[in-house]
Amino acid sequence: MLPRGKLVAMIDGFAKDFLHSRLKTIRETLVWKLDGLSEYDIRRPLTATGTNLLGLVKHVATCEAWYFGEVFGRPSPEPLGRWQDADGSDLWATPDETREQIIDFYQRACKHADATIGELAIDAPGHVPWWSRPDVNLFNIMIHILQETTRHAGHADILREQLDGRTGLRAEYEEEIDTAARATYRAKIEQAAQAAAGGAGRAGLSAPHGAVGTMP
Secondary structure, three states: OOOHHHHHHHHHHHHHHHHHHHHHHHHHHHHHOOOOOOHHHHHOOOOOOOOOHHHHHHHHHHHHHHHOOHHHOOOOOOOOOOOOOOOOHHHOOOOOOOHHHHHHHHHHHHHHHHHHHHHOOOOOEEEOOOOOOOEEEHHHHHHHHHHHHHHHHHHHHHHHHHHHOOOOOOHHHOOOOOHHHHHHHHHHHHHHHHHHOOOOOOOOOOOHHHHHHOOO
């Protein structure tokens, strides 16, 4: 039987490696959502609140830079703008910010984050001054960033589907899009919604793909 201290260390190491692996996977998914799209489509606001694909990447890059940097006394090696809640500037790309620049920023932020994760123990203390309970540890922050990235990858998945119908974690996992099967499936769900609402729904709406694809 392993000594308690060694067992705890093994469990901590497994937890950190598992969370880190999941974070690396979802990072790749988020960046893939930009693949093959025009400059306009990766930047255009696709919701009433302005959500856009390139802005999601920029936002998550900023989060990684702050949370795995300043929070643990390991500042990002490059200057960061104001914290995202201040002005929302990390949620969209200016005309002079290129796709390559933002993706490179994300990759550099991830590299710095990976170094923090690799060098610190899972219970290493940190401080998030903009949280109501500012005292945290590496485990807290890994969970927070994994949730944040997964949430925004889900946003990106829906935006990408609206643009050209592509979905999934990676390009290699995609199947050929069967538009007829999708239309049939969607109609089935619409019919169920209409039935549940007693026919009071909004029948005849076009599919989200077509609706968003024609936005001005």
